[in-house]
Amino acid sequence: MGKQVDLLQGTLEILILKAISLGPLHGYGMLLRIQQISGERLEIPQGSFYIALYRIEHKGWIKGEWGESENKRRAKFYRLTPAGARRLKSETEKWSQMTDVVNTVLCATPEQI
């Protein structure tokens, strides 16, 4: 297990959107997928995970529907709504711009200035 990273405020929402953009998932599945993709480096507090989930469902970016899980249990599966897809796109752009800028600043060497 690599070194764990604390989650930046507000990024959990994008991660959830991203996780289900790859296909409908239930809450636990999302949690696993995010951790798995991050290479187990992200520790997501389970309590705040559901708050974020409900908040973005309330905003209409994702939509939950009851279905059956891999081990034949009733579970709520979430999928991305068109609004959510747009949101994911704009947030991703914003995020990469942001990291780009921050990286540029941080990686600046004395010669570049």
Place this chain on the structure above:
Amino acid sequence: MIFFAQLRSQLGSWWSALVHRTRVDNDIEAELQFHIDAHTQHLIETGVSPTEAARRARVEFGRVDVQKEKYRSAIGLQPLHEIGGDIRYGLRSLYKKPVVSLVAVFSLALGIGATTAIFSLIYTALLHPFPYSGADRIVNPAVINEEHPEVPTWFALTPPQFESLGKAKSIESIVGFTLVGLTATGEDLVEDVRAAYITSNASSFFGVPVKIGRNIQPFDVAKGMPPSNVVVLDYKYWQRKYDRDPKVLGQSLQLNHENYTVIGVMPQRFAFTQTVGNADVYIPWTPARVSHLFPWIKLKPGVSLATANAELQSFLNQFKRETPKHFPAAFRVSVQPIIEPYVHRTGRTLALLFASVIVLLLIGCANCSILLFASGESRQHELAIRSAIGASRFRIVRQLLIESLAISCGGAAIGVVASFWLAELPLRLMPDAFAQEAAITINLPILAFSVALALFTGLLFGLSPALRLSRPNVSQIIQGTARAAAGTSKRMLNLLIGGQIALTFVLLGLAGAAIAGFMKITSIQPGYDPHNVMAVDIPLKQDTKKNQVERATYIDQLRKRAAAVPGVLSVAVASDASLPSPPFAGMGTQAPFEILGGQSQQDLHAAIYLVGAEYFATLKIPLVKGRIWDQTENRRGDFVAVVNQTLAQRYWPKGDAIGHQIRAASLKDDGTPLSAASPHSGEWRQVVGVVADSRNNGLEQPTAPAIFVPYTTFMWDNTQLLIRTAGSPLASLKAIRTALHSINPEQRTMTEVFELEEGLQRQPIWIQQRLFSILFSFFAFLALALSSVGLASTVAFAVTRRMKELGIRMALGAQRSHVVWIVVRATLGTVACGIAVGLLLNLSLVKVIQHWSPGSVSAPWVFGTMTLLLLVCATIACLLPARQAASLDPMKTLRCD
């Protein structure tokens, strides 16, 4: 777009969270349970033992209930959810002490009901009485005669003038009308019908839909066509004559021998001609039917009265050059919003009523505060526990305020229902004072007012107990050592009770003054005997009896024929329609007169009455000195006069009035086509008699100087008979009408007759004082009841609180009377302070009340009586619960808790 999609989704999740609460809760629970189970499974797969895995999954996740709460705060519904809980809890705790809650709810219901009632009355009578479209812009275009500026008058316009006035820039539209007395012919008894000839744009001007049928339309008087003979009935006429029969449509109505077809009926609230006289029927106006019009104007939005006055003045100056007789010699225009006369008539009354119901509301609020304080003491334990387990002060205050809001909303709901009935009361008691269009309905502004009132009162009476109780002394209360009712709440209680008593006293003082005033008015002797006397108006046809002698003979003939009817005791002519007191005295306004050889020839004014010789006998006005003119003098009209005592004493204080000469210029023949005067009407007349005073200037005013001259001196196209009968005068009315008819089949009498006794009771001061007496007594009674309840509950509360102490005292041998005294002592002290403050308030309000309700009498004996009444009630209210204290069993009280 995105914003709306998001909004829709948010509203959707709120809706389901609120409405399908259980389902949403279950869903969340199921989802979270699935999460925990999946996590457990996952841990087991990584090699953890099942028990340990389940434990760890739970620990990592936290409690499911907490998650549910988090869900609600995630979608922003947490506060709502908490408030929902507070409301349920609040209602439950109100339900647990039903007596206290009911008393509180009814205390407020009385206050809110009364306040809403008066507010809806103000709304209906002053803010929004008229059903017409743009009613706030409709004005009476009155002119003020510079010589008599106190009375605004109307003016008539010729059709071309009417046309041109309609083009004024400040005028949006203009309607013209003329009221004319017509005769309903074609029936066995001819009857007088008041017709309003009205321009054909009336329907669009007023925007009031007809009750049934259709309204007058421009095509009824289309150019180049003969005007159609159609008539729209007024509601009251429809009710009186046709008993509200809808089949009247299409029937024909004969007026002045001409047939008109009934095409519609106006609704009850349509009564626009009221300021000049009620109309029975509306007929389309044409220049052929009547030559002139009175205008009613709707101003354009945003045009000020001053602008309108200035513009109309220039129009009217031009009109005066064309038709000088239609306008006073010197005048200015003063357009007046149609609400103005009613504001003038009832504004003060309503303001005073509103002030008094506010006082009543405050008393009700004080009652609720007292009850909350009293019952709050017993809740300190509960609140201390809540506070100890972590409830914030905000939560406790919110909880308590929600309880008081529940009380105030309950009170408001009952109050609004009651107000509907109460608001009708003044309209019924003061029928002539309000616009006939006014009708009480429960509508949005009034409901909004009562809801606002409920919230306001809930906060008002709930806040101070809530703040006080939300700071429990946790450690002491839980250990049970707290001396209940710390100083602050006791002081607060005393303040509330004292305030309540003071305000109640103010209302009692008002009621007492109003009743005393009313008693004074009813005990006033008018100076004549109004019992079983009625006045019948008799219009005389313009073309008949043109010359003075003929007309006088005709009138005398009518009088004699009426006097011959069985049951009639005596009949007198009073041709200027003025009876000894208002509202009729308005007709006999004071006119100047002169005394032969008198020193100052100016500023002598007296009411001049044109009456028959029988007038004094019929009204039982005693002759003090001299004689009344005889029949010959009566026929001649000239050279004689009778004066009243006030006039005689003012100008001939030595008592030598008889034989002096007086004259009045207003009796001169002014040549108007409708009048007929005796040859020497304006010349010197000898005072032949002095009669006793009778009230002729309003019941509450001193008698004005009066001169009586024979009616034959000056006659118009109508006269009036005063008829005294043995029994109820109205019973003989039909016989009298038939008798008058036998002289001249064309002779009509006005439909409305009035009995003098009733006339007295229709005087504004009489009506207003009766209204004040009834309403103020009602309010004061309510206030007294409320304060008594407040007092009784304070004493009862004190008894419960001091039960242990009282038990000890009794066990040590205290007398029962002594125990009672201990309990009521403090409260009676507060009551005494309240009464003292109330008395001071009353005394300082005397001037204000005299201004707002001039008929009231604020005499010391009134305040004395009211103090006594209040003291008696307060003592009873204190003693009832205190007696309970005296009947305590010391053993039982000592054993409790």
